[in-house]
Amino acid sequence: MADRTADQIQRDIERARASLAVAVDQITYRTNPKRLVENAKKSLAEKAQTPQGKAVIGGVGAFVVVMIVRKLRKH
Template structure:
């Protein structure tokens, strides 16, 4: 049975409206601000995870440990250089 013109026009209009909604949704999803907001919220959610917090804590402790080791090493090296200078001065006198 053939459909009448009014039914076909209603179908076309309904499909056009659905397509417009879909395009609007895709445009919103592809908006850089929306993408940035989504990334921020995902990052914030991940930072609330206890396992992630533990990993970040270990990483922070490791960085602090490396900094402390470097400072101690530099102080020792400075003291050694100063001792060498004193020895050179004593030899040259």
């Protein structure tokens, strides 16, 4: 390590800086709130189109209807 020249050290620093910049850009892209929301919406929409997703939606809808009817009957 002691045999490195100032130019070599400078190049190593520049490479490390460039690598860090790429890593920060990737983190920024991956954690962008708008992008995360869009991905979640897309994923939920895709899952809702599966037979299991349709069954869950139907079950939840039926449950909500039953709860509304029960609430209306109490009054």
